[in-house]
Amino acid sequence: MFLINCPFCGERDQSEFSSGGEAHIVRPKQPTELSDDEWAEYLFMRKNIKGIQFERWNHVHGCRKWFNVVRDTSNDKILSVYKMGEKPPVNYK
Amino acid sequence: MKNKYSIFSLIKNALSQHENWQQAWGNPEPKKEYDAIIVGGGGHGLATAYYLAKKHNLKNIAVLEKGWIGGGNTGRNTTIIRSNYLWDASAGLYDHALKLWENLSQELNYNVMFSQRGVMNLAHNLQDVRDLKRRTHANRLNGIDAVWLNTEEVKKFCPIINTSPDIRYPVLGGTLQRRAGTARHDAVAWGYARGASDMGVDIIQNCEVKGIKRNGDKVEGLETTKGFIKTNKIGVVAAGHSSVIANMAGLKLPLESKPLQALVSEPVKPIIDTVVMSNAVHAYVSQSDKGELVIGAGTDSYVSYTQRGSHNIVEETLKAILELYPIFSRMKMLRQWGGIVDICPDASPIISKTNIKGLYFNCGWGTGGFKATPGSGDLFAHTIANDEPHKLNAAFNLNRFVSGDLVDEHGAAAVAH
Numbered sequence: 001m002f003l004i005n006c007p008f009c010g011e012r013d014q015s016e017f018s019s020g021g022e023a024h025i026v027r028p029k030q031p032t033e034l035s036d037d038e039w040a041e042y043l044f045m046r047k048n049i050k051g052i053q054f055e056r057w058n059h060v061h062g063c064r065k066w067f068n069v070v071r072d073t074s075n076d077k078i079l080s081v082y083k084m085g086e087k088p089p090v091n092y093k
Numbered sequence: 094m095k096n097k098y099s100i101f102s103l104i105k106n107a108l109s110q111h112e113n114w115q116q117a118w119g120n121p122e123p124k125k126e127y128d129a130i131i132v133g134g135g136g137h138g139l140a141t142a143y144y145l146a147k148k149h150n151l152k153n154i155a156v157l158e159k160g161w162i163g164g165g166n167t168g169r170n171t172t173i174i175r176s177n178y179l180w181d182a183s184a185g186l187y188d189h190a191l192k193l194w195e196n197l198s199q200e201l202n203y204n205v206m207f208s209q210r211g212v213m214n215l216a217h218n219l220q221d222v223r224d225l226k227r228r229t230h231a232n233r234l235n236g237i238d239a240v241w242l243n244t245e246e247v248k249k250f251c252p253i254i255n256t257s258p259d260i261r262y263p264v265l266g267g268t269l270q271r272r273a274g275t276a277r278h279d280a281v282a283w284g285y286a287r288g289a290s291d292m293g294v295d296i297i298q299n300c301e302v303k304g305i306k307r308n309g310d311k312v313e314g315l316e317t318t319k320g321f322i323k324t325n326k327i328g329v330v331a332a333g334h335s336s337v338i339a340n341m342a343g344l345k346l347p348l349e350s351k352p353l354q355a356l357v358s359e360p361v362k363p364i365i366d367t368v369v370m371s372n373a374v375h376a377y378v379s380q381s382d383k384g385e386l387v388i389g390a391g392t393d394s395y396v397s398y399t400q401r402g403s404h405n406i407v408e409e410t411l412k413a414i415l416e417l418y419p420i421f422s423r424m425k426m427l428r429q430w431g432g433i434v435d436i437c438p439d440a441s442p443i444i445s446k447t448n449i450k451g452l453y454f455n456c457g458w459g460t461g462g463f464k465a466t467p468g469s470g471d472l473f474a475h476t477i478a479n480d481e482p483h484k485l486n487a488a489f490n491l492n493r494f495v496s497g498d499l500v501d502e503h504g505a506a507a508v509a510h
Contacts, residue, residue, distance in 0.1 A: 014403065019396075049336075076397055
């Protein structure tokens with residue numbers, strides 16, 4: 001349980017948000033060209049990192065907008081919040 | 094068995110004030126090399142080592158555990174055992190485990206307190222009724238005992254349930270598997286550890302794996318906090334931390350690790366003599382032999398390794414519990430905890446070889462792995478020893494995420510995710 005600083009509404013309880021999982025998974029540009037392995041990679045395989053993770057959240061019980069978060073999954077500390085389409089902060093790896 | 098437990102050993106040790114019981118399992122330092130190493134000393138890992146030694150005659154085996162054995166999800170679950178899954182592959186897998194449970198205390202000479210008190214799954218809307226009836230039929234076709242109970246029969250089987258039609262999610266019926274029940278979770282880890290140790294398996298606690306050494310497409314050993322250990326067979330049974338270990342070998346798994354919570358109440362006199370689960374409102378409850386209500390809550394929606402879980406999840410579960418069991422309204426909750434569960438997209442486990450020779454994974458049990466402990470260990474041992482899956486776990490390979498041949502058990506998995 002933690003607070004998330006929605007870039008549109010400010011700091012709110014995590015229960016107002018819905019997690020969209022790992023961020024920056026690029027949707028295939030030409031789906032018809034994809035092999036089964038590439039589909040599996042896109043659809044199912046996840047980094048599932050213990051540590052610093054780039055992820056998507058939706059303020060589902062608020063402004064209903066999507067945005068990105070950098071969070072340490074080993075202690076749930078949020079390190080950075082940035083909007084969709086923005087480049088991820090470079091100081092976290 | 095070197096130190097067989099029996100009524101006579103109990104009397105003998107009682108006469109010496111119980112001061113001369115032997116240690117149940119050894120505490121060795123790791124050797125330089127093993128024929129096989131199991132990463133993860135929970136129930137599944139210890140069972141794997143036990144069956145490798147017992148059925149496949151591999152004696153030079155180690156189990157590495159970063160904490161203490163049974164201190165992870167084995168000691169954190171709600172101890173429910175059942176096999177009423179929908180698909181044939183799952184029915185085969187979980188019922189294999191249930192059959193092993195039925196004789197496990199005798200097999201291990203260790204009382205795992207397996208209690209076939211029945212598990213009832215409630216239906217709260219018409220779709221639940223259709224789905225659960227369908228599952229009952231599927232179970233029976235697979236030789237798994239299952240019956241449908243209407244609302245009156247549910248009330249008769251568990252009288253404290255509120256079956257009033259006026260509640261928000263009324264009870265429209267339920268399924269019952271009478272062979273299902275509970276067991277003492279710690280005893281399962283301890284029993285397998287004792288059995289494995291007795292056959293020469295080294296159980297090495299406080300030993301964390303830091304890296305996997307590879308030579309091309311095969312494994313050569315493990316870097317650990319107790320130094321490098323050589324082996325050409327590694328079985329990873331690391332539950333919530335499976336992806337962390339996979340990452341060391343450059344593998345990605347289709348898993349997300351999330352906190353799952355449970356809680357227990359203060360102990361009271363016997364009030365509920367079965368296990369009742371309710372997926373739609375997300376409440377399940379049983380009573381331990383100590384008298385505590387054992388309540389399972391849901392998972393958090395986000396990836397986390399914190400072993401805590403959010404307060405709002407517990408609140409939701411307790412709301413549902415109170416509506417279904419108004420008699421519990423003044424109970425105090427004593428303890429709450431979280432475990433990290435590794436959830437697969439199809440809510441079915443992975444017991445599989447990988448494309449790296451000598452590296453095997455047993456993971457993805459998600460929110461319901463405890464029930465499968467003996468079967469999972471048995472089948473994973475078979476897979477490691479023969480480098481081929483047993484026919485009961487063939488469907489649970491890692492390649493199903495490429496082929497698309499998924500085993501969708503979201504309906505039968507107790508925790509909605």
